Amino acid sequence: MVFFFAQSLSILEMARSVSRIFSGFRCFGSLPFGNTQLKTQCPSVLFRTTSERTVVQVLPSIFSRKPRDFSLPNSSWGEEMMRLYNYYNSQSEEATEGQEDHGEQWTRLPSYNRSLKYATGGVYLSKIIQSKARLFTRNIRDPGAAFEYVVFFRQDKQRCVCVFQAGHLLEGPPGHVHGGAIATMIDTVTGTHASLLSAPVMTANLNINYRSPIPLGSTVLIESTLDKEEGKKKFILCSVTSTDGSRVHTEATALFVSISISHLLRG
Numbered sequence: 385m386v387f388f389f390a391q392s393l394s395i396l397e398m399a400r401s402v403s404r405i406f407s408g409f410r411c412f413g414s415l416p417f418g419n420t421q422l423k424t425q426c427p428s429v430l431f432r433t434t435s436e437r438t439v440v441q442v443l444p445s446i447f448s449r450k451p452r453d454f455s456l457p458n459s460s461w462g463e464e465m466m467r468l469y470n471y472y473n474s475q476s477e478e479a480t481e482g483q484e485d486h487g488e489q490w491t492r493l494p495s496y497n498r499s500l501k502y503a504t505g506g507v508y509l510s511k512i513i514q515s516k517a518r519l520f521t522r523n524i525r526d527p528g529a530a531f532e533y534v535v536f537f538r539q540d541k542q543r544c545v546c547v548f549q550a551g552h553l554l555e556g557p558p559g560h561v562h563g564g565a566i567a568t569m570i571d572t573v574t575g576t577h578a579s580l581l582s583a584p585v586m587t588a589n590l591n592i593n594y595r596s597p598i599p600l601g602s603t604v605l606i607e608s609t610l611d612k613e614e615g616k617k618k619f620i621l622c623s624v625t626s627t628d629g630s631r632v633h634t635e636a637t638a639l640f641v642s643i644s645i646s647h648l649l650r651g
């Protein structure tokens with residue numbers, strides 16, 4: 385079970401709220417707050433509201449050693465993957481000095497293969513499971529074999545775009561991507577989006593229409609937009625298209641519900 389941790393509050397409110405969220409977990413005391421910049425190489429978690437931009441370095445401190453950021457280019461990335469990565473990255477420069485940042489640029493979101501390492505009391509997961517747990521989409525070591533992706537977020541438009549290169553281990557129908565792998569990526573992108581609004585969240589509903597098959601090895605765009613928010617519920621729209629936009633592969637709607645940590649502890 386995976387949950388998202390990001391928070392849509394001012395930095396002080398956020399520190400309090402994150403403290404509540406993580407109060408059951410060891411290592412929280414070492415979480416550093418206060419970094420207000422997200423650089424492309426910086427392994428941070430992004431916390432935003434629609435009116436302000438706040439970035440907090442959280443993830444590295446909960447790992448025993450510096451975690452690898454999987455959303456940076458590796459040798460398996462093909463030409464199209466690199467072209468799109470460079471395009472969105474070039475749109476995500478830091479605001480120049482004196483210029484206020486209203487989230488009008490893309491921000492690359494870092495991506496790691498672990499969530500929290502420890503839970504106190506052994507009530508959540510056994511120690512063995514805890515040490516072996518890995519994020520589903522980031523647990524295959526061979527670069528390019530499975531899920532290669534990077535997610536960018538644009539706050540002013542409440543939009544995420546994910547550049548996804550589907551590796552050979554994701555085969556479903558011959559030569560094409562497995563529907564479950566596509567669903568996984570949709571869940572990941574829309575879930576990341578929902579978590580930027582309010583976290584932690586869990587997927588309550590995912591509705592998918594598969595329109596045309598995705599060739600194995602190809603690069604596609606997965607885009608999510610916020611449809612509406614109703615209290616604890618976040619409704620997100622999602623599409624998977626060819627990179628030139630000429631072909632719709634998949635369309636989906638997703639519902640995420642904000643939960644409390646005690647919800648996870650109950651199982």
Ligand SMILES: CCCCCCCCCCCCCC(=O)SCCNC(=O)CCNC(=O)[C@H](O)C(C)(C)COP(=O)(O)OP(=O)(O)OC[C@H]1O[C@@H](n2cnc3c(N)ncnc32)[C@H](O)[C@@H]1OP(=O)(O)O
Pocket residue numbers: 385386387388389390429430493519571572573575576579580585586587588589615616617639641642643
């Ligand atoms: C920088 C970013 C970092 C993040 C990186 C991480 C990337 C990793 C990405 C990985 C991504 C992986 C992500 C994953 O894989 S998450 C794993 C898959 N999901 C689950 O296992 C969830 C299992 N279900 C539950 O835990 C609960 O049922 C949830 C939490 C969903 C709701 O809990 P609960 O039942 O206690 O909620 P409530 O009673 O307070 O109801 C609240 C409201 O919600 C409405 N409702 C509830 N269910 C549904 C439904 N099915 N359709 C329509 N509506 C529904 C309900 O009517 C009510 O509405 P209203 O009456 O208020 O109007």
